Amino acid sequence: MIEGLRDMLAAIDPPPFRHIGLAAEYASLDAPPPPARLPAAYVIETTDTAEANGLLTGGVRQRLTRGFAVVILVSTLRDDKGGQAAISLAPLRQAVRIALLGGAPSDAYEPITYSRGRLLAAERGILAWQDEYQARTMLRSA
Numbered sequence: 001m002i003e004g005l006r007d008m009l010a011a012i013d014p015p016p017f018r019h020i021g022l023a024a025e026y027a028s029l030d031a032p033p034p035p036a037r038l039p040a041a042y043v044i045e046t047t048d049t050a051e052a053n054g055l056l057t058g059g060v061r062q063r064l065t066r067g068f069a070v071v072i073l074v075s076t077l078r079d080d081k082g083g084q085a086a087i088s089l090a091p092l093r094q095a096v097r098i099a100l101l102g103g104a105p106s107d108a109y110e111p112i113t114y115s116r117g118r119l120l121a122a123e124r125g126i127l128a129w130q131d132e133y134q135a136r137t138m139l140r141s142a
Contacts, residue, residue: 001135004105005043005068009096016095017041026071032126035075039092042071046132050139060141066109067134070096071120074127085127093117093131100133109135 002022009020019033019040026042033040047067054061072092076085102111112135120128 001066001105001109002043002045002068005070005100008099008103008105009041009043009070012095012099016092032124033073038073038075038126039088040073041092041096042073044069044071047134060139062139063136064139065134065136067115067132069130069132070100071128071130072096074129076122076125076127085122089127089129093129096131104135109137111135 006020006022009017017039019037021040021042023042023044026044045066045068047065049065049067051063051065054063072089074085074088074092097114100112101114104111112133115132115134117129117131120130122128
């Protein structure tokens, strides 16, 4: 699923991001990325929520809602108050929404929907914003 989401962001034309990464890469950031790699987006799986099994005898059929986030990083190095960073964030968020909403990471999933967004951090010359989405699929046993 996650690679399909990354591919959906990579297909945005013109490309708004200089870098698109996944969770492990984002988690390993111990310093802000160099300005040449910003703005950047990271796709991160966040939750799996399953409904009750729909089969009464043997087997499994459960609806699974998979949550994921897109973390967007923009530079605030030349912006002491963060105003310009906030302005540059809006079209990036919109580009991600257009790329994801109503699409699906694979044929096994229903269309992606938006859940919420929030500020993660504004420090060390970086503004980090996280938008959360979800897509549903079915779990079935053989």
